[in-house]
Amino acid sequence: xxxxxxxxxxxxxxxxxxxxxxxxxxxxxxxxxxxxxxxxxxxxxxxxxxxxxxxxxxxxxxxxxxxxxxxxxxxxxxxxxxxxxxxxxxxxxxxxxxxxxxxxxxxxxxxxxxxxxxxxxxxxxxxxxxxxxxxxxxxxxxxxxxxxxxxxxxxxxxxxxxxxxxxxxxxxxxxxxxxxxxxxxxxxxxxxxxxxxxxxxxxxxxxxxxxxxxxxxxxxxxxxxxxxxxxxxxxxxxxxxxxxxxxxxxxxxxxxxxxxxxxxxxxxxxxxxxxxxxxxxxxxxxxxxxxxxxxxxxxxxxxxxxxxxxxxxxxxxxxxxxxxxxxxxxxxxxxxxxxxxxxxxxxxxxxxxxxxxxxxxxxxxxxxxxxxxxxxxxxxxxxxxxxxxxxxxxxxxxxxxxxxxxxxxxxxxxxxxxxxxxxxxxxxxxxxxxxxxxxxxxxxxxxxxxxxxxxxxxxxxxxxxxxxxxxxxxxxxxxxxxxxxxxxxxxxxxxxxxxxxxxxxxxxxxxxxxxxxxxxxxxxxxxxxxxxxxxxxxxxxxxxxxxxxxx
Amino acid sequence: xxxxxxxxxxxxxxxxxxxxxxxxxxxxxxxxxxxxxxxxxxxxxxxxxxxxxxxxxxxxxxxxxxxxxxxxxxxxxxxxxxxxxxxxxxxxxxxxxxxxxxxxxxxxxxxxxxxxxxxxxxxxxxxxxxxxxxxxxxxxxxxxxxxxxxxxxxxxxxxxxxxxxxxxxxxxxxxxxxxxxxxxxxxxxxxxxxxxxxxxxxxxxxxxxxxxxxxxxxxxxxxxxxxxxxxxxxxxxxxxxxxxxxxxxxxxxxxxxxxxxxxxxxxxxxxxxxxxxxxxxxxxxxxxxxxxxx
Numbered sequence: 035x036x037x038x039x040x041x042x043x044x045x046x047x048x049x050x051x052x053x054x055x056x057x058x059x060x061x062x063x064x065x066x067x068x069x070x071x072x073x074x075x076x077x078x079x080x081x082x083x084x085x086x087x088x089x090x091x092x093x094x095x096x097x098x099x100x101x102x103x104x105x106x107x108x109x110x111x112x113x114x115x116x117x118x119x120x121x122x123x124x125x126x127x128x129x130x131x132x133x134x135x136x137x138x139x140x141x142x143x144x145x146x147x148x149x150x151x152x153x154x155x156x157x158x159x160x161x162x163x164x165x166x167x168x169x170x171x172x173x174x175x176x177x178x179x180x181x182x183x184x185x186x187x188x189x190x191x192x193x194x195x196x197x198x199x200x201x202x203x204x205x206x207x208x209x210x211x212x213x214x215x216x217x218x219x220x221x222x223x224x225x226x227x228x229x230x231x232x233x234x235x236x237x238x239x240x241x242x243x244x245x246x247x248x249x250x251x252x253x254x255x256x257x258x259x260x261x262x263x264x265x266x267x268x269x270x271x272x273x274x275x276x277x278x279x280x281x282x283x284x285x286x287x288x289x290x291x292x293x294x295x296x297x298x299x300x301x302x303x304x305x306x307x308x309x310x311x312x313x314x315x316x317x318x319x320x321x322x323x324x325x326x327x328x329x330x331x332x333x334x335x336x337x338x339x340x341x342x343x344x345x346x347x348x349x350x351x352x353x354x355x356x357x358x359x360x361x362x363x364x365x366x367x368x369x370x371x372x373x374x375x376x377x378x379x380x381x382x383x384x385x386x387x388x389x390x391x392x393x394x395x396x397x398x399x400x401x402x403x404x405x406x407x408x409x410x411x412x413x414x415x416x417x418x419x420x421x422x423x424x425x426x427x428x429x430x431x432x433x434x435x436x437x438x439x440x441x442x443x444x445x446x447x448x449x450x451x452x453x454x455x456x457x458x459x460x461x462x463x464x465x466x467x468x469x470x471x472x473x474x475x476x477x478x479x480x481x482x483x484x485x486x487x488x489x490x491x492x493x494x495x496x497x498x499x500x501x502x503x504x505x506x507x508x509x510x511x512x513x514x515x516x517x518x519x520x521x522x523x524x525x526x527x528x529x530x531x532x533x534x535x536x537x538x539x540x541x542x543x544x545x546x547x548x549x550x551x552x553x554x555x556x557x558x559x560x561x562x563x564x565x566x567x568x569x570x571x572x573x574x575x576x577x578x579x580x581x582x583x584x585x
Numbered sequence: 586x587x588x589x590x591x592x593x594x595x596x597x598x599x600x601x602x603x604x605x606x607x608x609x610x611x612x613x614x615x616x617x618x619x620x621x622x623x624x625x626x627x628x629x630x631x632x633x634x635x636x637x638x639x640x641x642x643x644x645x646x647x648x649x650x651x652x653x654x655x656x657x658x659x660x661x662x663x664x665x666x667x668x669x670x671x672x673x674x675x676x677x678x679x680x681x682x683x684x685x686x687x688x689x690x691x692x693x694x695x696x697x698x699x700x701x702x703x704x705x706x707x708x709x710x711x712x713x714x715x716x717x718x719x720x721x722x723x724x725x726x727x728x729x730x731x732x733x734x735x736x737x738x739x740x741x742x743x744x745x746x747x748x749x750x751x752x753x754x755x756x757x758x759x760x761x762x763x764x765x766x767x768x769x770x771x772x773x774x775x776x777x778x779x780x781x782x783x784x785x786x787x788x789x790x791x792x793x794x795x796x797x798x799x800x801x802x803x804x805x806x807x808x809x810x811x812x813x814x815x816x817x818x819x820x821x822x823x824x825x826x827x828x829x830x831x832x833x834x835x836x837x838x839x840x841x842x843x844x845x846x847x848x849x850x851x852x853x854x855x856x857x858x859x860x861x862x863x864x865x866x867x868x869x870x871x872x873x874x875x876x877x878x879x
Contacts, residue, residue, distance in 0.1 A: 364686075452723070454719055454721055454723040455723050455725060455726075457681055457684070457719065457723070458717075458719060458723040458725065458785070458788075459725065459735070460681060460684065460712065461679060461681060461712055461715070461716070461717035461719075461789075461798075462712070462713075462716075462735050462736040462739065462788065462789075462792070463709050463710070463711075463712040463713030463736055463739065463740075463792070464709075464735075464739045465709055465739075468739045472725070472727075472735075472738075472739070473725050473726065476726050476727070477726045579726070579772060580726035580772075580774075581726065581774075
């Protein structure tokens with residue numbers, strides 16, 4: 035352009051680049067995209083998860099072929115020929131063999147919302163939908179007619195439920211305690227036999243003791259049997275008779291009904307009551323029906339316990355390793371190699387950690403512990419105690435998995451401690467360890483907490499390694515309970531993240547389980563967020579105390 | 586004493602300015618010069634003797650055969666342009682330079698006759714006999730009280746009356762007691778910059794040091810805080826032997842008894858402060874203290 039090659043030229047893009055507008059838009063756009071995806075995902079999970087338990091209206095659908103079905107609309111889409119169709123939760127599996135059914139709009143002649151249509155959640159067999167007709171007690175008809183029967187049901191059901199709950203508590207809790215007592219006595223016999231032989235004084239004493247325990251347990255069992263029989267007798271005979279939309283008549287025992295509601299005529303308060311009661315069951319009870327209904331309390335418990343134990347294990351390990359690496363190790367190729375190796379560990383697939391945990395922690399470590407300390411259990415019923423997956427091994431495996439995160443974050447935090455502080459301490463005559471313990475570590479604590487927060491978030495969401503080292507589809511015995519020694523780190527446990535996989539992809543009734551998956555995901559995210567908020571709060575306090583510098 | 590010669594002061598070159606005596610040029614060219622040490626310095630009893638001390642960072646020599654006694658109970662100022670080795674010399678006294686891996690030294694220093702660089706000298710014990718204050722205030726992330734008694738804590742002292750007594754004495758000594766006595770348990774990080782620096786001085790004098798090392802203690806402070814710290818140094822005079830590095834001529838002339846002028850790792854002139862600032866032997870020193878160079 036210019037004849038003078040040395041004259042400064044200015045391209046048309048230069049002004050734009052100099053102002054940097056383009057970069058602001060590029061960077062801002064990337065952030066906006068990321069935010070959209072995150073908020074979209076979270077929003078979807080939250081909206082679906084929160085809506086799961088809200089009682090929705092149920093419709094009576096009349097079809098061209100004369101059939102009538104009662105159900106809740108759960109989905110709608112377009113058939114290939116352009117007409118609409120909808121997915122109805124028809125329930126009543128024992129009558130129809132289906133939980134859900136698709137209906138083309140063309141075959142539907144009428145849709146109504148009858149006021150007395152009732153949804154029943156049962157202990158097993160899935161939902162039931164129909165119209166109540168009579169309340170029965172044995173041969174006696176307590177109430178007849180839809181409204182009367184429903185009112186009678188609402189009066190009787192709480193008592194029936196209370197009796198059922200008590201019997202269930204006896205079966206699960208009290209009988210479990212007795213069984214454990216019996217097993218402890220039996221193990222004592224085996225232990226004495228292994229130590230001194232069956233005919234030795236110790237062996238015979240143990241055998242005598244076992245007999246006494248067995249007699250006592252039997253007596254107590256008999257008392258429990260009487261009590262549960264009495265409770266069950268109270269519930270016996272109570273039944274609610276229903277007519278289904280297609281005209282069958284069926285009697286549901288009241289003891290099998292978890293709850294029932296009439297969504298089409300329920301007031302807002304009543305719906306809110308059902309909503310709250312379903313959330314209460316979800317958060318506080320054991321699962322039912324292959325985890326696709328009921329609660330997830332054991333899984334909540336397992337998730338929190340595992341995450342906290344993992345944090346407790348990984349924190350000291352990671353911090354000490356990082357301390358050596360940053361404060362003591364001399365700078366050189368070996369240190370650099372170690373650092374690179376640690377960073378690479380973060381990229382190892384988590385299932386590899388699971389395999390390692392199973393092979394080393396469960397079989398080698400746990401197997402040795404069993405050999406040394408739990409030999410009677412191994413001999414008596416061939417059951418490993420520590421030599422199989424369990425809460426402790428799962429926590430250790432995840433601690434190993436998250437170790438690189440903690441080491442890297444701790445190293446960062448340590449290198450951010452100003453050297454002037456270290457020198458000030460040395461100048462006072464402090465040794466290296468005194469300086470680290472009194473000056474460097476407190477000052478680095480907030481940064482270390484950041485690493486722990488990241489580790490906890492990562493660990494709580496892992497599934498793959500847990501499947502190998504102790505997470506089970508169903509494990510109702512909590513790792514901490516009222517029986518000696520109160521803490522049972524060897525027990526298998528349930529975990530929310532695994533439950534998502536199990537309920538979502540392994541469930542026989544996956545359509546019904548789908549809303550549960552959202553709710554469990556929502557719960558898991560909420561728990562992780564809660565743990566993080568707690569950790570961030572602690573970090574904020576530490577930061578105010580140790581880091582804030584005024585100038 | 587209180588007035589330093591202003592740069593505008595028209596003065597004759599000192600009589601010793603002989604032929605080819607631009608020592609600074611000689612030093613800059615890598616040569617050796619004999620330092621000019623006034624007789625009065627040699628006559629005072631020394632708390633710290635630096636004896637032909639050399640120091641290298643890797644292959645670069647930072648201190649060249651420094652020999653100077655530090656008088657007992659007096660304030661001695663080290664002045665000189667940036668990079669002349671003042672701070673390095675100061676940090677060599679309590680062996681903080683040991684922490685730098687590439688440092689190598691020859692020569693000797695003696696603290697009240699004890700060889701500092703002797704193999705049998707425990708460096709931790711050595712540092713307990715000295716107090717040091719740094720350029721930027723570096724209070725520890727703990728309470729004001731714990732900052733002051735830190736040196737005693739690491740020695741395992743936990744008797745509350747002893748700690749209380751030391752804390753109050755040190756804070757009074759650092760002219761900070763009245764400002765913080767009601768919030769001793771609060772974090773030291775909440776103090777202002779000047780207060781933090783006086784806290785660091787309190788921390789340094791808590792263990793009754795034989796020498797107090799001050800490394801440009803006012804360079805990160807605002808003028809008011811600087812004034813307070815300077816007043817404090819005046820008060821420490823006579824109580825402690827103080828070795829202070831400073832960039833500020835006025836500070837050196839106001840608050841020190843002796844002044845040493847260093848240039849490129851060499852000691853150039855060392856004498857009583859009044860002499861250095863009003864009638865230096867070397868005209869190079871005069872040029873520096875009057876601000877004509879450096």
